[in-house]
Amino acid sequence: xxxxxxxxxxxHRRLITLLLIGAAFLAVLLYFVVQSVARQIAQESHDNILxxxxxxxxxxxxxxxxxxxxxxxxxxxSMLGNASDERVYYAIRLGREFLSGYGDLxxxxxxxxxxxxxxxxxxxxxxxxxxxxQRPIFLGSExxxxxxxxxxxxxxxxxxxxxxxLVSLLIGVSFFLLTALLATIAAKSATRPLHRLAASVSRRxxxxxxxxxxxxxxxxxxxxxxxNSFMLRLKHSLAESEEFxxxxxxxxxxxxxVVRTRAETTLRRVEKPENRETVREMIRAIDESSRSAGxxxxxxxxxxxxxxxxxxxxxxxxxVLDLVExxxxxSELRDVDLSAAKLEPAVVIGDGILIQNALRNVIDNAxxxxxxxxxxxxxxxxxxxxxxxxxxxxxxxxxDDPDNALLKRYARGDNVAGIVGxxxxxxxxxxxxxAHDGTLNYNNKPGGGACVTLSFPCL
Amino acid sequence: xxxxxxxxxxxxxxxxxxxxxxxEEQSRFGAAETEDVxxxxxxxxxxxxxxxxxxxxxxxxAIAVDYTVASSSEVMKAIFEEAQSYDLVISSxxxxxxxxxxxxxxxxxxxxxxxxxxxxxxxxxxxFAFTQESxxxxxxxxAFENLPIPRSRQELLSVLRQNPDVFEGRVGTxxxxxxGLGYLFATQDARTSETYWRLxxxxxxxxxxxxxxxxTMINAVVSGELAIAYNVLGSYAMNRTDQEAFTLVLPSDxxxxxxxxxxIPVTAKRTDLAGLFIDHLIxxxxxxxxxxxxxxxxxxxxxxNSLRRIRLGPGLLVYLDKFKRRSxxxxxxxxxxxx
Numbered sequence: 001x002x003x004x005x006x007x008x009x010x011x012h013r014r015l016i017t018l019l020l021i022g023a024a025f026l027a028v029l030l031y032f033v034v035q036s037v038a039r040q041i042a043q044e045s046h047d048n049i050l051x052x053x054x055x056x057x058x059x060x061x062x063x064x065x066x067x068x069x070x071x072x073x074x075x076x077x078s079m080l081g082n083a084s085d086e087r088v089y090y091a092i093r094l095g096r097e098f099l100s101g102y103g104d105l106x107x108x109x110x111x112x113x114x115x116x117x118x119x120x121x122x123x124x125x126x127x128x129x130x131x132x133x134q135r136p137i138f139l140g141s142e143x144x145x146x147x148x149x150x151x152x153x154x155x156x157x158x159x160x161x162x163x164x165x166l167v168s169l170l171i172g173v174s175f176f177l178l179t180a181l182l183a184t185i186a187a188k189s190a191t192r193p194l195h196r197l198a199a200s201v202s203r204r205x206x207x208x209x210x211x212x213x214x215x216x217x218x219x220x221x222x223x224x225x226x227x228n229s230f231m232l233r234l235k236h237s238l239a240e241s242e243e244f245x246x247x248x249x250x251x252x253x254x255x256x257x258v259v260r261t262r263a264e265t266t267l268r269r270v271e272k273p274e275n276r277e278t279v280r281e282m283i284r285a286i287d288e289s290s291r292s293a294g295x296x297x298x299x300x301x302x303x304x305x306x307x308x309x310x311x312x313x314x315x316x317x318x319x320v321l322d323l324v325e326x327x328x329x330x331s332e333l334r335d336v337d338l339s340a341a342k343l344e345p346a347v348v349i350g351d352g353i354l355i356q357n358a359l360r361n362v363i364d365n366a367x368x369x370x371x372x373x374x375x376x377x378x379x380x381x382x383x384x385x386x387x388x389x390x391x392x393x394x395x396x397x398x399x400d401d402p403d404n405a406l407l408k409r410y411a412r413g414d415n416v417a418g419i420v421g422x423x424x425x426x427x428x429x430x431x432x433x434x435a436h437d438g439t440l441n442y443n444n445k446p447g448g449g450a451c452v453t454l455s456f457p458c459l
Numbered sequence: 460x461x462x463x464x465x466x467x468x469x470x471x472x473x474x475x476x477x478x479x480x481x482x483e484e485q486s487r488f489g490a491a492e493t494e495d496v497x498x499x500x501x502x503x504x505x506x507x508x509x510x511x512x513x514x515x516x517x518x519x520x521a522i523a524v525d526y527t528v529a530s531s532s533e534v535m536k537a538i539f540e541e542a543q544s545y546d547l548v549i550s551s552x553x554x555x556x557x558x559x560x561x562x563x564x565x566x567x568x569x570x571x572x573x574x575x576x577x578x579x580x581x582x583x584x585x586x587f588a589f590t591q592e593s594x595x596x597x598x599x600x601x602a603f604e605n606l607p608i609p610r611s612r613q614e615l616l617s618v619l620r621q622n623p624d625v626f627e628g629r630v631g632t633x634x635x636x637x638x639g640l641g642y643l644f645a646t647q648d649a650r651t652s653e654t655y656w657r658l659x660x661x662x663x664x665x666x667x668x669x670x671x672x673x674x675t676m677i678n679a680v681v682s683g684e685l686a687i688a689y690n691v692l693g694s695y696a697m698n699r700t701d702q703e704a705f706t707l708v709l710p711s712d713x714x715x716x717x718x719x720x721x722x723i724p725v726t727a728k729r730t731d732l733a734g735l736f737i738d739h740l741i742x743x744x745x746x747x748x749x750x751x752x753x754x755x756x757x758x759x760x761x762x763x764n765s766l767r768r769i770r771l772g773p774g775l776l777v778y779l780d781k782f783k784r785r786s787x788x789x790x791x792x793x794x795x796x797x798x
Binding site for chain 2: 099
C-alpha cells in the first residue's frame with residue numbers, strides 16, 4: 001500500500017553539508033589566523049631580542065680622545081645564544097665606514113628619522129633576521145652616525161613555527177570535528193519535528209482523519225495547515241462516498257424488494273401456467289438484479305475499505321458460524337445442505353467485515369451453482385501461521401482458467417450460461433484476500449464440484 | 460727562524476701544495492697502505508692526542524690518521540683564510556672554533572653519541588666538546604714551604620699582599636696579547652668576578668712575568684724562577700713527571716673550565732671518518748669518568764657548582780670583536796703593566 005514517493009535531496013543532508021562547509025571554512029580561517037598571530041608574536045619577540053642586543057652594543061660605545069671605543073658586552077651575543085643554537089652576525093659601522101664585525105652583512109636602508117629597522121634577508125646562503133639600530137655620535141667636532149646591525153639565522157625559529165603550524169592545524173581540525181558533531185546534532189534536532197509529524201500521521205488508523213493538533217515549529221505551520229485542510233476535505237469526501245454507497249444500496253434494494261413482493265403476490269393470483277412462468281422469470285430477474293446491485297455495492301465497499309484496511313483481530317470460526325447461520329434460509333430455499341463442520345481456531349488481523357463479505361460471496365456462489373440436493377461445506381484449517389478457509393460444493397466446478405481470467409471484473413465462467421450472475425463475486429474475493437496479504441485458490445475436486453480456498457497469514 | 464720559514468714557504472709554494480700557515484708538527488699514524496686517511500688539524504700536541512688516537516686506530520686498523528699540529532691562530536688561518544682541506548679541526552680556542560662554526564665553515568654532524576652530549580658540550584651540532592680542562596694555579600712547593608697554600612683567589616691575593624718580598628718578580632701568568640688561551644681565560648675570569656682585576660693589579664705591582672704557554676710557565680715554577688703561575692692549563696701540569704716540585708690548586712671560589720672542541724670543516728673530504736673520530740673522542744671522554752677528564756685536581760673531587768665552563772656559543776664572538784679586544788687588552792695592560 002506504500003505509494004511511490006519521488007525523492008530529491010534531503011533536508012538533513014543539506015543542513016549538514018552547509019554546516020560542514022561553513023565549519024571547514026572557519027577551521028581553515030582559524031588555522032591561518034592562529035598561525036599568523038603566532039608567527040607575528042614569535043617574530044616580535046625575536047626582533048625584541050635582536051634590538052636589545054644592538055642597543056647594548058650601542059650603549060657601550062663611547063668616544064675617548066677622538067676615537068671610538070666600543071666595549072661590546074658579553075651579554076650582547078650570549079642573550080642571542082640563550083634561545084637557540086642560532087648563528088649570530090653583526091656589523092658596526094660609522095656612517096658608511098665599516099668598523100667591526102661582518103663587513104659583508106647587508107646594510108639596512110634606514111629611513112630618515114627612524115632609529116631602528118628590521119629586515120628578513122639572506123646572508124651566506126641562510127635566511128636571517130636583521131635588526132639595525134642607529135644613533136648619532138660626536139667625534140670631536142664631527143657628527144657621525146653609529147650603526148649597529150645584529151642578525152641571527154632563522155633555523156630554530158623555522159622549527160618553532162613548524163611546531164606552531166602543527167598546533168594551529170590541530171586546533172583547526174579539532175574545531176572542524178567539534179563543529180561537525182554539533183552540525184549533526186543540530187541537523188537532527190532541526191528535522192526532528194518533521195519526523196515526529198510523519199510518525200504521528202503514519203501511526204494513525206485508516207479512519208483517523210483528525211487534524212494534527214500537536215505543536216509544531218513555525219516553519220512547518222503552512223505544511224500542517226495544508227495537511228489538516230487536506231484531511232478535512234478527504235474526511236468529507238469519504239463520508240460522502242460512504243453515505244452515497246449506503247444511500248444507493250438503500251435506494252436500489254428497497255424498490256426491488258417491493259417489486260419482488262408484488263410479483264410474488266401476483267404469482268399467487270395468476271393461474272395460467274404461461275403467465276405464472278412469466279412472473280417466475282420476473283422474480284428471478286428481480287433477484288438477480290438485487291444480487292447484482294448488492295455485489296456492485298459490495299465491490300465498491302471492498303475497494304474503499306481495502307484502501308484503508310482496518311487492523312482488527314478477526315475470529316474466523318465465529319465469523320464462519322455467523323455467516324452460515326445467516327445464509328441457511330437461502331440454502332434451504334434451494335434445497336442445498338450448508339454445513340460448517342471442521343472449524344479449527346484461528347485469528348487473523350484485518351477487516352472482519354471485508355473477510356465476511358468475501359466469504360459470503362464464495363458461499364453464495366457455491367449455493368447458487370450447486371443446484372438442488374447439492375452440498376456446500378465450509379471449513380477452517382490452521383497450519384504454519386496460515387489460516388485457510390475452504391468452501392466446497394457439488395456444482396459443475398470451474399472451467400479451465402489458465403489466466404485467472406475469472407478474477408477479472410464482470411468475467412463469468414463459460415459453463416454457467418444458464419445461471420444468472422454478475423461476474424463480480426470472485427473479483428471481490430480476490431481483492432479482499434490480496435488486501436490481507438493472503439492468497440485465493442480455486443479448483444475442481446476430483447469427484448466433481450468446486451473447491452475455493454482463502455488463505456490468510458495469522459497469529 | 461722566521462726568514463727560514465718564509466723561505467721554506469716560498470719553496471713549498473713553488474714545488475707543491477701551498478701550506479701558507481705555520482705547522483708545528485706533522486705525523487701519520489695507523490695503516491700504511493690505505494685510502495682511508497683522516498686528516499686532522501689540531502692545536503693539541505702529539506703527546507696529548509696519542510692516548511686518544513691509539514685506541515681509535517686499534518679499533519679501526521684499516522684507517523690512517525694524518526695529524527697536523529699548529530697554533531690556534533694558525534689553525535684559524537688555515538681554515539678561515541686559506542680554506543685548507545682537513546677532515547677534522549681540534550682546538551682549545553673555543554672562541555675561534557665558535558667563529559668557524561658561526562661563519563658557516565663547519566659541517567653539521569649528528570650521531571647517537573653527539574645527541575647524548577650535555578647541552579654545554581654541543582653547539583648547534585657543529586662544535587663538539589670532548590674534554591674539560593681547568594685553569595689552575597701552580598705553586599712552587601719550595602716557595603710555599605713556610606706559607607699557607609692559598610685555596611682561593613682571595614687567599615692568593617692576601618698571600619701576595621702580605622709577602623711582596625717573596626713574590627716580587629716571581630709571579631707569572633699568560634700574556635693575553637700573545638696567547639689565545641690566555642686571552643680566553645682572562646676574559647672569562649673578568650666576566651665571572653671582579654677579583655680578577657684586583658689580582659691583576661696586585662700581580663702587576665709585583666712585577667708579573669708574562670708567558671705565552673702553560674708549559675713554559677710550569678717549567679719556570681719547577682726551576683724555581685716563579686713561585687706562582689696563575690691560570691695554567693691544569694691538564695699540562697697533571698701530565699708531568701716532576702709533580703713534587705709544584706702544587707696544583709683549583710681555586711675554590713670558581714674554576715674556569717676550557718672545553719677542547721672538534722668540528723668538521725666544510726673543506727673536509729672524509730666526513731665519515733671525521734664523524735667516527737668525534738664519536739670515539741666523546742665515548743672515550745665519557746668512559747674516563749663523569750665527563751671530567753683532564754679537569755685536574757684531586758681526581759674529580761671538584762664541586763660541580765664552582766665550575767665555570769666557558770659556554771660555547773655566540774657569546775664567545777664578543778671577545779673576538781676588534782673593539783672589545785682593544786678595550787679589554789688596554790684595560791688589562793693598565794692593570795697588569797702598571798703603565
